[in-house]
Amino acid sequence: MKEDLVLPAPRGTTAGQEREPLLDVSGLTKHFPVKGGFPVKRTIGQVQAVDGIDLTVGVGESFGLVGESGCGKSTTGRLITRLMEPTAGTITYRGQDITHASRKQLAPVRSEIQMIFQDPYSSLNPRQTVGKIISGPMEINGIDPAGGREKRVRELLEIVGLNPEHYNRFPHEFSGGQRQRIGVARALALEPKLIVADEPVSALDVSIQAQVVNLLQKVQQELGIAFVFIAHDLAIVRHFSQRVAVMYLGKVIEVGDRDSIYAHPRHPYTHALLSAVPEATVEDTPRERIRLAGDVPSPINPPSGCRFRTRCWKAQDKCASEVPPLVRIDGNHDGHLTACHFPEEPTIAARGHDVVMDPALAALEKSDED
Secondary structure (H helix, E strand, O other): OOOOOOOOOOOOOOOOOOOOEEEEEEEEEEEEEEEEOOOOOEEEEEEEEEEEEEEEEEOOOEEEEEOOOOOOHHHHHHHHOOOOOOOEEEEEEOOEEOOOOOHHHHHHHHOOEEEEOOOOOOOOOOOOOHHHHHHHHHHHOOOOOOOOHHHHHHHHHHHOOOOHHHHHOOHHHOOHHHHHHHHHHHHHOOOOOEEEEEOOOOOOOHHHHHHHHHHHHHHHHHHOOEEEEEEOOHHHHHHHOOEEEEEEOOEEEEEEEHHHHHHOOOOHHHHHHHHOOOOOOOOOOOEOOEEOOOOOOOOOOOOOOOOOHHHOOOOOHHHHHOOOOOEEOOOOOOOOEEOOOOOOOOOOEOOOOOEEOOHHHHHHHHHHHO
């Protein structure tokens, strides 16, 4: 019989040193079977939601994961928290392999890895009071904090900017932003070392998104909690995350520190993403404009080689036959890795001509010029 996992205490970091790895993901893969046929349902294909990604998150680090809808970001978050069973690959948390750990083995890990869900309305039990929702994890894990659970819940409500007197209220009495704060308080109840935030503000009004992001940033900095922040809003990720990984169709195609990714991207897809970010301020130099054609290909039958090649303006025969490795390219900063055979120049400055991949849009713009 396997014994429970015994985890060492994290050492943290000191000045001039790299962060100690907290979470290490290698070759992580998740395929969902596609059933079909009559009268017997059989597997006729696989949805390749996540296909061999490598990630490392340090102690106390804020790590951003961005990409288009359907690229596998949320599935990656659920695999990391072991809410889903991976098809292949390894998940190592504080030096221990938890990839296929049993429920009993995961017990000491569950309290240290928490998740904040995207929808603040469906993630809270409408039949339970706020006090019950937040204290629930403590009851399940047999934790009795000093002064009692109710006192701790009231402290957590105050930490996330809610009135401790709301202890006996129900979720329907709160706004979306307040409900998400309740979700944050629940995630903090077990004093986790890693929180996976799956698009925590995308379902909220723009007017309160900044409040929730600032709250998460405050929690991350003051409590030293590592975050995997999943979002499609590049501006929010830039504000929150120290390192950023860009995903496309189940693959990580570029990863690096925030400034390197946003100012010196190398992968064409990252260039396209950044060119679509609206800028509220007037910059000294015009930014490049890239308009891609079509939608992301089906994850059931992704393109061979580089998965972005069907929408890429630099694609060549090599891109169809060879999968580009995620490696450091000459001129990249340390730790800035890119998966591209023909990388772009490390700048987001305007080009001589806009990249317009959509034939209809290109024809329309040409007619306007004529």
